Amino acid sequence: MIEFNDVTKVFTNKKQQVMALQNIDLHIQQGDIFGVIGYSGAGKSTLLRLVNALEIPTTGEVLVQGKNLARLSKKELRQEQKKIGMIFQHFNLLQSRNVYENIALPLELEQQSKVDIDRKVKEALAFVNLTDKAQHFPEQLSGGQKQRVGIARALVTNPELLLCDEATSALDPQTTIAILQLLKRVNKVFGITILLITHEMEVIKEICNRVAVMEEGAIIETGQVFDVFAQPKKATTKQFAQMIVRDDVPVVIHELLSANRYQGRVFHFKFLGDSTGKPIISHIAKHYEVDLTILFGNIMEIQSTFFGHLMVEIIGDDVEIAKVLQFAEQSQVNIQEVS
Amino acid sequence: MEISSDILVRALQETLYMVSVSLVFGGIIGIVLGVTLVVTRKGHILENRYVYALLNPIVNVLRSIPFIILLVAIIPLTRLIVGTSIGTTAAIVPLVLHIGPYFSRLVENSLLEVDEGVIEATRAMGATPVQLIIKVLLPEAFGSFVLSLTTVTISLIGATAMAGAIGGGGLGDVAITYGYQRFDTATIVVTVVLLVVIVQIIQSIGNHFERKIRRFN
Structure with a gap:
């Protein structure tokens, strides 16, 4: 055209x-x-x-x-x-x-x-x-x-x-x-x-x-x-x-982290497209020896595609957490540890 | 007062005759010149450096010659156009040359005030330059034209007073020849009052129409 x-x-x-x-x-x-x-x-x-x-x-x-x-x-x-x-x-x-x-x-x-x-x-x-x-x-x-x-x-x-x-x-x-x-x-x-x-x-x-x-x-x-x-x-x-995808880590989470106020480690999960619709969090809770706390998150839509991000605190030993991360990666969730 | 009302009535007719005919020709010249001055400007729809560079100084020169000088300076031209250099009709030629360029500047100002966005929108529609001038530029500036025309008419009345110098007659001429030169104060007062009344009427009519046109814009 x-x-x-x-x-x-x-x-x-x-x-x-x-x-x-x-x-x-x-x-x-x-x-x-x-x-x-x-x-x-x-x-x-x-x-x-x-x-x-x-x-x-x-x-x-x-x-x-x-x-x-x-x-x-x-x-x-x-x-x-x-x-x-x-x-x-x-x-x-x-x-x-x-x-x-x-x-x-x-x-x-x-x-x-x-x-x-x-x-x-x-x-x-x-x-x-x-x-x-x-x-x-x-x-x-x-x-x-x-x-x-x-x-x-x-x-x-x-x-x-x-x-x-x-x-x-x-x-x-x-x-x-x-x-x-x-x-x-x-x-x-x-x-x-x-x-x-x-x-x-x-x-x-x-x-x-x-x-x-x-x-x-x-x-x-x-x-x-x-x-x-x-x-x-x-x-x-x-x-x-x-301006539309608010996926920055809230300042308060950084503050609490540096004050050592979390028991576990904090991760930033980013869901893109297909992975947004899958029961990933419940799968982790059921199959791995970890506890999860959702600290913050949102899901938005751009052009009928969903886009989500979650701040999750994972409590458990490092070996188990490594398994969780591996599973998440296979499920096409982008994960970064927040420090 | 030593003059008869016949003289006054005739003078009034002469003034109105000179003003109205000069206004028609001066108005046409003013609009054509004003539009040309705007559209041939740099960056405008019919940009033309040469036309603009030629017209702009001509308008300036005509605008800067005092009317009483213009009146006698162009006597040969007047004779060429109307066949005589004295009388009411002969006065019309310098009046037109005086008022046309003046009006063209006012027209130019009004046209330059037309929103550039509206001009761009019309260009985007694929309008020809002539369509743009007739359908957009002139109508959009019309309210402001009416006020300019009022101003021009009033200065024309002022200028006709000098037409007496070449036997043009009119109210101003009566005031000078019968009033001033014969020491007849009453005649001066009467003619001046008449002129003031005419100007007031014209200004009111102009304002009325301008308001009507601009009611919604």
């Missing part, structure tokens, strides 16, 4: 050059909800704007459905841009038009008939559940409603691709969830591929199936959301992972 082949983008100011993107290689499949996460200034925004040719790469090529938009004539480019919807952090609705007229704008640009426009706008309004607000002006709407108008405006031309530029960053947490659910429906119902950029881990966790992590204009990790964040490799990825 979208291919970045060794893309570099340099912005030239009066005296200095800024490398916004370097050596980007990225493939986004049809039907994906692909998230690009990074801190501000990482180059996400530029990356997104290369897709609908609001920016042109300095070197390399960006292909959308096999077409290099940078090579098209202006007329052909406009034709392709109409197949790509875009929504924005600050919604970017026209203040001079009401909701209905805002959604009608892309169709007016295509010079469609009034009858067609009316039908399509009403369909789009119904899809985002704003039929009763058709005659309102953007100023009278809440942030979530404005974004729904933005989504309706982006969908009214039946695009194949939807670009989301920090679409939920200006919204409160509850509205964010509602908008994300709506985007998920857009993906499911119309089969529209979604490419979104965000700095909120919540967004990635909630709707994306694939993710790329960006830092200083480069993609540092990419893959299935679960794989990337269950076992992050780079420091920045780890920081993002920490």
